[in-house]
Amino acid sequence: MSDIWNPWHGCKKVSPGCQNCYMFHLDSQRGKDGALIYKVQSSFDRPLKRNRRGDFVIPPGSTIRVCMTSDFFLEEADEWRGEVWKMIEKRSDVLFYLLTKRIERVKDCLPENWGDGWENVWMNVSAENQKMADRRIPLLLDLPFKHRGIMAAPLIGEIDLTKHLSSGKIERVIVGGENYDGARECHYEWVQRMHQDCVDHHVNFEFIETGNHFVKNGRKYEILDKRKQQEQAKKSGLSYEGRAVSVQLTEVAQGESVPLFQTRCRDFVRLLCLQEILRYAIGKTQLHAVAMKIRKEVGEMKAVVVHEAGGPEKLVHQEVPLPEIREGWSLVKVMGFGINHSEIFTREGKSPSVKFPRILGIECVGIVERSSDEEKLPLGQKVVSIMGEMGRAFDGSYAEYVLLPNDQIYPIHTDLPWAQLAAIPETYYTAFGSMKNLRIQASDQILVRGATSGVGVAFAKLVKAQFPDIRIYGSTRKAEKGERLKEAGFTDYVEDRNGVLETEETFDKILELIGPATIKDSLSHIREAGIVCSTGQLGGKWFLEDFDPIMELKHNSYLTTFHSSDVSGEKVNELLEYIEEKGIAVDPERVFPLEEVAQAHAFLQSQDSFGKVIVLDPSAAGEKASE
Numbered sequence: 091m092s093d094i095w096n097p098w099h100g101c102k103k104v105s106p107g108c109q110n111c112y113m114f115h116l117d118s119q120r121g122k123d124g125a126l127i128y129k130v131q132s133s134f135d136r137p138l139k140r141n142r143r144g145d146f147v148i149p150p151g152s153t154i155r156v157c158m159t160s161d162f163f164l165e166e167a168d169e170w171r172g173e174v175w176k177m178i179e180k181r182s183d184v185l186f187y188l189l190t191k192r193i194e195r196v197k198d199c200l201p202e203n204w205g206d207g208w209e210n211v212w213m214n215v216s217a218e219n220q221k222m223a224d225r226r227i228p229l230l231l232d233l234p235f236k237h238r239g240i241m242a243a244p245l246i247g248e249i250d251l252t253k254h255l256s257s258g259k260i261e262r263v264i265v266g267g268e269n270y271d272g273a274r275e276c277h278y279e280w281v282q283r284m285h286q287d288c289v290d291h292h293v294n295f296e297f298i299e300t301g302n303h304f305v306k307n308g309r310k311y312e313i314l315d316k317r318k319q320q321e322q323a324k325k326s327g328l329s330y331e332g333r334a335v336s337v338q339l340t341e342v343a344q345g346e347s348v349p350l351f352q353t354r355c356r357d358f359v360r361l362l363c364l365q366e367i368l369r370y371a372i373g374k375t376q377l378h379a380v381a382m383k384i385r386k387e388v389g390e391m392k393a394v395v396v397h398e399a400g401g402p403e404k405l406v407h408q409e410v411p412l413p414e415i416r417e418g419w420s421l422v423k424v425m426g427f428g429i430n431h432s433e434i435f436t437r438e439g440k441s442p443s444v445k446f447p448r449i450l451g452i453e454c455v456g457i458v459e460r461s462s463d464e465e466k467l468p469l470g471q472k473v474v475s476i477m478g479e480m481g482r483a484f485d486g487s488y489a490e491y492v493l494l495p496n497d498q499i500y501p502i503h504t505d506l507p508w509a510q511l512a513a514i515p516e517t518y519y520t521a522f523g524s525m526k527n528l529r530i531q532a533s534d535q536i537l538v539r540g541a542t543s544g545v546g547v548a549f550a551k552l553v554k555a556q557f558p559d560i561r562i563y564g565s566t567r568k569a570e571k572g573e574r575l576k577e578a579g580f581t582d583y584v585e586d587r588n589g590v591l592e593t594e595e596t597f598d599k600i601l602e603l604i605g606p607a608t609i610k611d612s613l614s615h616i617r618e619a620g621i622v623c624s625t626g627q628l629g630g631k632w633f634l635e636d637f638d639p640i641m642e643l644k645h646n647s648y649l650t651t652f653h654s655s656d657v658s659g660e661k662v663n664e665l666l667e668y669i670e671e672k673g674i675a676v677d678p679e680r681v682f683p684l685e686e687v688a689q690a691h692a693f694l695q696s697q698d699s700f701g702k703v704i705v706l707d708p709s710a711a712g713e714k715a716s717e
Contacts (some may be wrong), residue, residue, distance in 0.1 A: 093154045094415055095464045097134045097174050098167050100127035101160045104191055107218030112417060113159045113539040117269040119497070120466070127166045133464035134170075137181045147469065150183035150369045152339060158417055158462065163192040163199055166198070169374045175201040182210050189214045191222075193229045196268035204234065207340050212237040212261075237261055237337065244268030244301060250282045255291040258491045261335045262294040266323070267301015269316065278306035285328045295330040316418075317484050322659040323358055391707040393489035394687040395445045399439025403692040405488075405594030407684065410449070413485070415494035417493055420467050420496055422475065425710040426512025427453050427487040428544065428678075429690045429703045431628055436482065437691065441628075444482050451486030452477055453516040455508065463496050474500045474662050477655040479687050488687055490707070500659040504666050506676070508710035513544075513702045515662075516654060516667070521549035522665045523652040524625045535596075536562040539612055540603030540628045541580060542571050548676070549601055550579045553671035565591060574700055589629070591615060599623075607631040609649070616647045625652050678704040 101113065102125060114124035137154065139147045162171070170251065178186050179201070190196065193215050213235040217223035223240070230238055231254070238259050241597055242249060243266030265284055267276030288295035299319035304311045313319050323329075393410045415421050433450045435441060455702060458471040467473070478498035480486045485493070504511060524545075530536065530553060538546045541564025550562055564575040565586040572583035587591040589608045593615075600612050600622045607629025612622050612700055643649065669676060679701030682690040687705060694703050 093152050093460055094158050094417075095133065095136050095148075095154050095156050096159050096315060097136075097157065098127065098129050098164070098170055099465065100124055100166075101164060102127075102166075102181060103223055105193065105218065107216055107222065108266055109270045110244070110270055110274070112270055116418065116463075116496075116602045116615065127160070127164065129170055129457065132468045133461075134173075135177065136464070136469075137177050137184065139469075146181075146342075148181075149201040150715050152337065153185045153187055155187045155189075159190070161192055162188050163189050163190045163195045165192075165195070168199070171199060172201070178211065179208065181342060182208075183342045185210050185212060185337055185339065187212050187214065189216060189525070191216045191226070193233075195224045196229075196233055199586040200234075205420065207234045207235050207236040209340075210241060211235065212337075214239040214241050214264075217242050217249060219245055220249050223249045223251070223254065226542075227260075231257050231259050237335070239263065242266075242284065243298065243603060244272045244274070245280055245284075248277070249284055251284055251287040252290075255287055256294050258273075258291075260291075260293055261333075261343060263288050264295065264296045264298060266298040267304055267319070269299075269302050269319075273302040275303045275305050275310070276301040278304065281326070281328055285330060289330055292332040294332040297326060297328040297426065299323050311496050315483060346448055358460045371395060386626050389631055390510075391490040392684060393449050393485075394684065395438055395447050395449055395488075397442075399437065399446065402437075402695075403451075403690040404437060404483075405688040405691060407687070410489070411490060415460045415462050415493065417462055418460060418496055419493050420458040421463050422454065422473060422492050422494055422499065424454045424487050424490060424707065425508045425705040426455045426704055427451055427455070428513060428515065428517055428661060429682075429687070429694055429705065430516055431543070431626070431694070433481065433629075434691055434695060435630070439484065442607050447491075449481065449485035449488050450570070451481040451488040451492070452488035453480070454492060455502075455511045455515060456492075458499070459491060467496060467499055467501065471501050472504070474502050474511075474515050474572075474655050476500075476662075478521060478657070488684070488705075489604050490684070498657070500657070500662045502663060502666060504661075504670065506666070506670065509678060509681060509706055510676045512664070512704040512706055512710075513676050517544040518552070518653045518676065518701050519550055519657070519662065520625055520652065521652065523656070524623045525552050526602055526620050527551060527650050527652050528601065528623050530557065530560070530599055532557045532560060534560060534598040536560065537595075537597040537600045537612075537615065538562065538564045538580075538603065539586070539600060539608060540565065540626055541575055541583070541589075542566050542700050543603055543626065543628060544679075545626060546601070546603055547578050547701045551674050551676070552668070554579045555668075563595070563597070568697065573701060578701070596620075601625060604629040605631055609634055610637070610642060613645075613647060613649070616645055619646050619647065620645065621648045623650050623652060650686055668704060678702045681706050683708060 117124040141147055215226040216232045217240050239262040241264050245265050267280050268274050279653035284294050300313050300322050362463050389412045390409045391412045394405050394407050396404050436444050453476045455474050458467045458469055461467045475498055533644050540546055561581045563584055564580040565584045567586050575583045586697050590611055596615050596617045598617050598620050602612050602622055602624040603626030609624055616622055680703045684705055690703050
């Protein structure tokens, strides 16, 4: 299990590999200066933090990557490093991965009781090209460390490692290309050369990512998606398992250190955890929490996976590996999520860009479990995430945990219960954005096309909260749902038969949720200078064909849309404040547990479907998000 600990943040560039540093890039996006170096108070003592049960937040046997947004041997951090060494010494049950470009400073920065090295520290140097490799690696080899490695990421030039690996002191080499603005090329032949050097000396080799600009056999590839970079690196087959690395960690127990029996045996770890089950009163929610902890201890989680396109039965509830955090990504404990029609389309194989197997889920609410940026995303922070190719280009929220890019994790502050909060993200965010784009006035007469959907009902609640007396109609294909629409706040309902509204009434504003399948009919019911906002695609049609703007917009009307991928933390919190200020009831129509996602899909596709359907973690039932 891997974690990240940044006791300080910020750095100074000292070599060619620093030119396009990802930390400076991410800080600049937040309007900050990466050269500003400071102690991170919120996470400084992270390895020693414990949960309410008294267990370390970072469990024994973990690997902690230290100072991923700085350099451990940075001169400006000298005043803080002594405290950090004490914490590293105390946590002899975890492995601390140190990386530096300042290897020349290391000897003078080691603690007095260092001796010939500590078993739980793995020292690594950065080597981006031959010059830096020849300068830094010999210094590493001369220092007293039990474990040593080389990090050639970003790799910006060919490196011959033969003379450095012949010492037998290097245990692992990691290679990766460069990313972000100004990224330089990484050549396949360079990686292949280093791979062969490692094979010749039986040294573990890992090719982690191609970088934005990868060159193979003279052909240049632009790969901006980091997940695809990692997939291509894995497909190359260049990673190599060399001689075994033995790390003898010791358990921290009542001030003493005892040998820690390390095993990958899942049954043994579960057996050890049975004693914890006995500490709980028997109850479904409590047993769920214990079972989740057991899975987490062995690096697993429950998720719902689609292996091939098809019906709801293709949603398979199973155990999968727990994602490990990496730079720019953090792990979120999923407390709940909504089921969306777009996920049904994807499950049915109607999203060509999505490759199976895939964990679906384009939204979630939850808590930061592990963070690669504890300043923005401290542990325990309540968050929302929406879209951003979640559940499409990378695994989504149909799981106990989800690994997400930091820039699409939005911290929130709310007293809403988890069940209500889970009903909000995609549905209410879409409805809220559509309401703004329709520029609604109190005198308007409004129609919601596809009103029985979650977005339709949410839209009516949001509009009525601001304009209590406004006339708002909802369309439905089934008259028996008309009364339910009235109960939800609609003035009246209009029947929709085969894509044609059964009314001569016209409207000032129309929220079109059926999409291209009915847009033309909706436009025929719009008044002079009215607005149609096409937001949904419930009709199963993705594109608007044979559309003549001059003829279709003949009433001097306007056609607009709202795309829920236009997300920001400010907008999300604006929505939550609006809901709480107006006292809007956002309770879901149906709540399912994770293991019943298939039933949730079936319900949403059934004739009985109405309003928002969510999946909720059992531990979240009745709890407030602020607790």
